[in-house]
Amino acid sequence: MATHHPIMTKEDLIAFLDREFPQIHVGGQTYFLDEIGPLSARMRMDYHERHLRPGGTISGPSMMALADLALYAAILAHIGPVALAVTTSLNFNFLRKPEARALIANCRLLKLGKRLAVGEVSIFSEGSPDVVCHATGTYSIPSA
Amino acid sequence: MATHHPIMTKEDLIAFLDREFPQIHVGGQTYFLDEIGPLSARMRMDYHERHLRPGGTISGPSMMALADLALYAAILAHIGPVALAVTTSLNFNFLRKPEARALIANCRLLKLGKRLAVGEVSIFSEGSPDVVCHATGTYSIPSA
Amino acid sequence: MATHHPIMTKEDLIAFLDREFPQIHVGGQTYFLDEIGPLSARMRMDYHERHLRPGGTISGPSMMALADLALYAAILAHIGPVALAVTTSLNFNFLRKPEARALIANCRLLKLGKRLAVGEVSIFSEGSPDVVCHATGTYSIPSA
Amino acid sequence: MATHHPIMTKEDLIAFLDREFPQIHVGGQTYFLDEIGPLSARMRMDYHERHLRPGGTISGPSMMALADLALYAAILAHIGPVALAVTTSLNFNFLRKPEARALIANCRLLKLGKRLAVGEVSIFSEGSPDVVCHATGTYSIPSA
Numbered sequence: 339m340a341t342h343h344p345i346m347t348k349e350d351l352i353a354f355l356d357r358e359f360p361q362i363h364v365g366g367q368t369y370f371l372d373e374i375g376p377l378s379a380r381m382r383m384d385y386h387e388r389h390l391r392p393g394g395t396i397s398g399p400s401m402m403a404l405a406d407l408a409l410y411a412a413i414l415a416h417i418g419p420v421a422l423a424v425t426t427s428l429n430f431n432f433l434r435k436p437e438a439r440a441l442i443a444n445c446r447l448l449k450l451g452k453r454l455a456v457g458e459v460s461i462f463s464e465g466s467p468d469v470v471c472h473a474t475g476t477y478s479i480p481s482a
Numbered sequence: 483m484a485t486h487h488p489i490m491t492k493e494d495l496i497a498f499l500d501r502e503f504p505q506i507h508v509g510g511q512t513y514f515l516d517e518i519g520p521l522s523a524r525m526r527m528d529y530h531e532r533h534l535r536p537g538g539t540i541s542g543p544s545m546m547a548l549a550d551l552a553l554y555a556a557i558l559a560h561i562g563p564v565a566l567a568v569t570t571s572l573n574f575n576f577l578r579k580p581e582a583r584a585l586i587a588n589c590r591l592l593k594l595g596k597r598l599a600v601g602e603v604s605i606f607s608e609g610s611p612d613v614v615c616h617a618t619g620t621y622s623i624p625s626a
Numbered sequence: 627m628a629t630h631h632p633i634m635t636k637e638d639l640i641a642f643l644d645r646e647f648p649q650i651h652v653g654g655q656t657y658f659l660d661e662i663g664p665l666s667a668r669m670r671m672d673y674h675e676r677h678l679r680p681g682g683t684i685s686g687p688s689m690m691a692l693a694d695l696a697l698y699a700a701i702l703a704h705i706g707p708v709a710l711a712v713t714t715s716l717n718f719n720f721l722r723k724p725e726a727r728a729l730i731a732n733c734r735l736l737k738l739g740k741r742l743a744v745g746e747v748s749i750f751s752e753g754s755p756d757v758v759c760h761a762t763g764t765y766s767i768p769s770a
Numbered sequence: 771m772a773t774h775h776p777i778m779t780k781e782d783l784i785a786f787l788d789r790e791f792p793q794i795h796v797g798g799q800t801y802f803l804d805e806i807g808p809l810s811a812r813m814r815m816d817y818h819e820r821h822l823r824p825g826g827t828i829s830g831p832s833m834m835a836l837a838d839l840a841l842y843a844a845i846l847a848h849i850g851p852v853a854l855a856v857t858t859s860l861n862f863n864f865l866r867k868p869e870a871r872a873l874i875a876n877c878r879l880l881k882l883g884k885r886l887a888v889g890e891v892s893i894f895s896e897g898s899p900d901v902v903c904h905a906t907g908t909y910s911i912p913s914a
Binding site for chain 3 (some may be wrong): 429454476
């Protein structure tokens with residue numbers, strides 16, 4: 339898989355996501371695509387009150403949405419904006435309570451096949467080395 | 483496990499969730515606890531524009547939040563509002579695109595141990611027999 | 627999905643599995659297909675020393691093999707012996723230590739699509755109502 | 771977690787596994803602990819006919835047993851042979867058909883808590899850079 343490289347620029351991918359998924363920015367944008375690379379993508383989720391749970395921790399569903407989006411962005415970056423990838427499965431392990439800070443999601447694609455793409459995501463609190471949530475996901479890629 | 487019964491009434495559980503998790507109702511309440519029973523709970527998610535994705539389908543993260551909440555409600559109903567259960571893992575299979583209708587989540591607890599509770603959730607579009615999303619989840623229960 | 631029915635008889639499916647997967651019987655047959663039905667299958671794993679772990683409990687890998695086989699049998703029963711389904715993901719929750727008895731695996735298909743089939747399996751100790759292991763799995767179905 | 775280091779030597783851990791889990795070597799030893807390190811372990815599964823499936827590929831259950839064992843070894847190396855860790859959940863993505871060669875499982879612990887340990891495993895065909903199977907698992911650690 340070492341030959342796989344993104345075919346979309348970060349700017350084009352951001353423009354595509356903003357146009358196709360305006361809902362993710364409702365209430366103020368908190369999800370940002372930081373970087374795309376070979377079989378990888380990094381997303382950031384800003385700290386915002388609507389992601390919180392009692393005790394100042396960030397909600398599980400916010401992290402699940404972040405992981406799903408990071409995987410989706412990584413896949414689209416490599417197959418282009420035409421194809422419509424659909425999430426078929428997601429698995430999450432919640433490891434630590436995230437602090438009241440931004441979250442960084444590092445996504446790595448493990449497989450980019452013709453029909454299925456699989457990747458993993460490690461989510462960190464900004465500035466901390468410990469994984470707070472780890473996810474794996476599978477996306478179905480429609481035939482051209 | 484046939485002897486396990488809820489120790490909270492539906493009304494008390496709703497009051498607890500509303501008080502402790504006001505964030506889930508930000509933007510207008512869409513999640514409702516319909517019923518609790520022996521090792522089970524049923525939640526409903528009203529159709530709302532903020533849950534949508536292109537094509538009128540309901541977003542994955544909305545369904546993930548619904549499943550997480552249904553599991554959490556089922557567990558709390560059986561262990562009481564004092565204990566703080568923490569989600570440790572969640573696994574989702576997305577089976578069909580949900581239509582633009584309310585979703586119903588049926589949760590069934592598979593295990594209610596001293597340290598871990600495990601359950602599964604089947605999510606349906608209201609009025610349809612087909613499962614659109616299936617989830618399993620594990621929650622850690624703190625020692626008393 | 628209520629219209630889905632098996633297209634193979636139990637006898638034909640057993641003959642196919644025995645012919646194509648002789649390895650699962652190495653050391654003496656312990657896996658048996660008990661029944662197939664609409665979107666369902668039931669398999670049995672006999673108690674055998676080679677499945678054990680210290681304390682007389684049955685090993686996780688034995689239960690994982692049983693769940694994988696039950697899902698595979700359920701899918702083949704509905705799509706026929708020609709197609710080659712490949713496991714793409716499996717998720718397991720281990721709920722209780724199984725006793726030193728035969729295990730029964732009840733499989734239910736949640737989706738039988740053109741490209742993906744998804745099902746869940748509940749494994750019980752024979753004669754007990756408690757689930758000892760719960761599994762969900764996804765299989766890729768090659769295009770005809 | 772950078773301060774976590776193994777408290778068992780590789781030799782002691784091998785001796786413990788051989789003594790406590792003789793069943794994994796029935797039919798001839800194929801699983802070998804190659805290395806342990808800070809929050810990590812590497813196991814090897816030799817190519818053997820009993821792990822095969824039609825077409826010369828290695829069976830899913832063989833890889834699942836390998837991943838489970840690698841996680842178990844990594845955890846024991848860090849908590850010692852006294853404590854009895856129990857697998858509570860395992861999730862697998864099968865990415866490519868493994869060739870008829872030995873498999874290498876690289877395990878990395880993501881969390882080593884007082885009650886739960888979580889890790890991930892990447893399985894490769896020996897000499898190949900592509901992941902054939904990726905696993906995550908959770909183990910319950912009994913109180914001392």
